[in-house]
Amino acid sequence: MAALRASRFGRWMLWSPRLASTHDLVTQNFAKLPVGVVCVADVQFKGRGRSKNVWESPPGCLMFSFTSQMEDARKLPLMQYVVCLAMTEAIKELCCAKGLSELDVKIKWPNDLYLKGLKVGGILCTSSYQPKVYNICTGIGLNVDNEEPTTCLNAALKEMNANLPTLKREDILASFFNKFEVLFEIFTNEGFQALEEQYYNSWLHSGQKVVVQDGPEAQHADSVVTIQGLTPAGYLYAIGEDGKSYELHPDGNRVSAKEDGNVVLHEYIHR
């Protein structure tokens, strides 16, 4: 609380040592909770990921869900990008403030956080409409101290310098809300455009070449395209070798199985 500068987000906290899912608790009780409230659990036994995935929720993972509201429906799909950006910036700022080596946590579009080529965090944004306003529940899972099944922030810090202190979940949480509140204000008032450059500096994809499946389902061919940025609707904007423009959508759970030079195979589909 002493590290929290945000005035709207993170000031009210529900905490539990063990809970089914912070996301379910917040979405099911949205109307009873003030905007900006956060629910944190040390362990979840029914953690939810995107697309009906399970989120493994052991001790050492920072797991929280918080409420926010937004009026403009066009901005809703971009909210998850603001959250990803806030978390990467928060980790950077915290490492700097504590005199630790900088952790190169990057955004893997659309809403994963990666460290050294491995997933360390995921973001889940869901919303419901109430007259004139969208109620948004944002859930974040971040591997701070548990190395299974991938890696975690503190393992990477210890690898860089075993003598320095590591990160605490509560410090990351405060730092996240400090960043998020500022970015959310800019996003609401000026739109995502105002954050786009900062976002591109934090993501993995600028200039990345990916192979996409192009054409109708039965007879699709593979095309190599180069990622340029985001389309106004928040999808990936890419240009093919023939100069053709592509809008790429995430392909469910399919993740890059292998990297061939800098070409990531079959990660996205062209719609």
Ligand SMILES: O=C(O)CCCC[C@@H]1SC[C@@H]2NC(=O)N[C@@H]21
């Ligand atoms: O990568 C994903 O699929 C998103 C994972 C989101 C997990 C977090 S942990 C806190 C909150 N509670 C849940 O049940 N899920 C989210």
